[in-house]
Amino acid sequence: MRYRLWQFWQIVWAKPLTTGAWAEVTAVLTPAELQLFRRFPANDQWHGVRVLRLVQSSGCAHPALWKAALLHDVGKTEVRLTVRDRILVVVGGALWPGKTAVWGDGEARGWRRPFVVKAHHPAWGAEMAAAAGCDSLTVTLVRRHQDSLAEVQQPELHELLRILQWADDQS
Ligand SMILES: [Fe+2]
Numbered sequence: 036m037r038y039r040l041w042q043f044w045q046i047v048w049a050k051p052l053t054t055g056a057w058a059e060v061t062a063v064l065t066p067a068e069l070q071l072f073r074r075f076p077a078n079d080q081w082h083g084v085r086v087l088r089l090v091q092s093s094g095c096a097h098p099a100l101w102k103a104a105l106l107h108d109v110g111k112t113e114v115r116l117t118v119r120d121r122i123l124v125v126v127g128g129a130l131w132p133g134k135t136a137v138w139g140d141g142e143a144r145g146w147r148r149p150f151v152v153k154a155h156h157p158a159w160g161a162e163m164a165a166a167a168g169c170d171s172l173t174v175t176l177v178r179r180h181q182d183s184l185a186e187v188q189q190p191e192l193h194e195l196l197r198i199l200q201w202a203d204d205q206s
């Protein structure tokens with residue numbers, strides 16, 4: 036519950052990135068990737084920075100993981116969500132976790148929009164990352180960042196996704 040309230044607060048009140056945080060971001064991303072990152076609203080930029088810091092603290096220095104930390108949610112920028120939409124998906128997900136996949140199936144219209152974005156943003160983001168020239172491992176990490184690890188056979192990918200999801204879940 037505390038985490039939900041904090042998420043709420045972030046959605047409404049996040050401040051722009053500090054100069055120091057921008058320096059961390061520009062050290063990781065190419066100019067084309069940076070253009071993707073700039074599409075995020077401030078709270079999502081901070082989310083990416085927090086995920087980046089956590090994956091760095093894990094000791095994994097794989098460049099694709101660092102890029103995916105910053106860009107994994109970029110597909111969310113495909114559909115402009117209102118503050119109300121963003122709160123709805125947080126509250127709906129907390130109250131009816133089993134329903135979000137059902138609501139997320141279909142077109143991004145009406146009250147279901149935020150749920151469709153939640154379900155499909157990994158695929159949309161992977162397309163955007165590929166179009167921006169990201170390497171294939173970064174694209175794969177973006178596309179699969181929400182997948183169950185049980186479905187991931189390849190050991191290296193499994194390990195990188197595990198770290199990414201661990202960091203994402205607490206950010
Ligand atoms: Fe995501």
Ligand SMILES: [Fe+2]
Nearest residue numbers: 082107108203
């Ligand atoms: Fe995320």
